[in-house]
Amino acid sequence: xxxDRMFHALSDGTRRAMIERLVRNPASVSDLARPFEMSLPxxxxxxxxxxxxxxxxxxxxxxxxTVQLAPEALxxxxxxxxxxxxPAERQLDRLGDLLxxxxxx
Amino acid sequence: xxxDRMFHALSDGTRRAMIERLVRNPASVSDLARPFEMSLPxxxxxxxxxxxxxxxxxxxxxxxxTVQLAPEALxxxxxxxxxxxxPAERQLDRLGDLLxxxxxx
Numbered sequence: 547x548x549x550d551r552m553f554h555a556l557s558d559g560t561r562r563a564m565i566e567r568l569v570r571n572p573a574s575v576s577d578l579a580r581p582f583e584m585s586l587p588x589x590x591x592x593x594x595x596x597x598x599x600x601x602x603x604x605x606x607x608x609x610x611x612t613v614q615l616a617p618e619a620l621x622x623x624x625x626x627x628x629x630x631x632x633p634a635e636r637q638l639d640r641l642g643d644l645l646x647x648x649x650x651x
Numbered sequence: 652x653x654x655d656r657m658f659h660a661l662s663d664g665t666r667r668a669m670i671e672r673l674v675r676n677p678a679s680v681s682d683l684a685r686p687f688e689m690s691l692p693x694x695x696x697x698x699x700x701x702x703x704x705x706x707x708x709x710x711x712x713x714x715x716x717t718v719q720l721a722p723e724a725l726x727x728x729x730x731x732x733x734x735x736x737x738p739a740e741r742q743l744d745r746l747g748d749l750l751x752x753x754x755x756x
Binding site (some may be wrong): 547549550551552553554556557558559562565566569615617619620623624626627628629630631632 | 652654655656657658659661662663664667670671674720722724725728729731732733734735736737
């Protein structure tokens with residue numbers, strides 16, 4: 547399921563840092579690897595998770611693979627989160643319940 | 652890390668369905684279990700993941716444990732996603748690049 551894969555991809559700090567980097571502009575795999583103390587294969591593995599989740603795309607030109615953020619990348623995840631808002635009036639109700647059950651001093 | 656745990660918690664369809672249910676109102680563990688074809692221990696395990704991520708809280712009164720969505724639950728995850736927007740003008744630049752490299756017919 548897309549949301550499963552997307553949220554799983556985001557559950558790792560290295561992968562989130564890669565996305566934060568790619569928001570600025572596309573980057574080669576070695577550019578992306580530079581800030582991290584990890585092997586290139588480990589970086590490639592993280593990128594594969596991001597790509598499988600539809601969060602980035604990549605293309606190889608000559609010997610350089612360039613990675614870019616997919617334009618609509620995080621829309622589905624953001625939309626799902628946005629839908630889970632508790633209506634404000636209900637939150638106030640709960641506050642009211644809480645206050646009315648607080649023992650008097 | 653909080654975002655790690657939060658996104659991991661959201662990477663499972665059953666846990667997302669529990670959150671969608673709890674947006675309506677708090678529920679007992681057995682209410683939450685009802686729509687799912689899974690054992691009660693499995694449901695409790697999913698709830699533990701949600702609670703560890705700070706997405707829900709629960710309290711036991713007598714023999715009934717009631718679960719409710721944490722009011723600010725998804726704010727951190729939503730904020731992080733919101734920050735990863737590619738500025739619109741940059742997206743247009745990319746479109747421009749793409750158009751200018753499209754071979755003429």
